Amino acid sequence: MPLIQITLLEGRTEAQKAALIKAVTKAVVEAIGAPPESVRIALYELPRTHWAVGGVTKAELEARAQAADAVPGGAEGERTDRLRAGAGEALPDADEALPARR
Template structure:
């Protein structure tokens, strides 16, 4: 039973998240031949103020864009 766990910054639409679930499921079916009904997908959304790279949060990067 494949378990796909994805962490991403908040801000995507419900439609985008639904599409991501479908495409990840499709990829697991294709890659490992798992039955569709056995695939689990969890999306974890993190506030952009709680995710940083190089000591700069996503929120700070977004605010600095022109």
């Protein structure tokens, strides 16, 4: 009985989470031949204030990026644009997962 644990930041729709669960189940079935009914998935959602890298929360990183985007030609704004573009290429549905730009 495979048990898959997935941790995500809050903000995905129920439809996105259902699609993720379905896709992961399918991948496990195909990869190891497990019957679909034996695949268990635990999905954990974290607030953006509960995820940090290098001592900085995701909420703070997003706030910094938004502030930099508000400054014309801001270096962080350009970096955020490049990250969004790269995520869009790597993950076609990334725009749905990323917060809307203001």
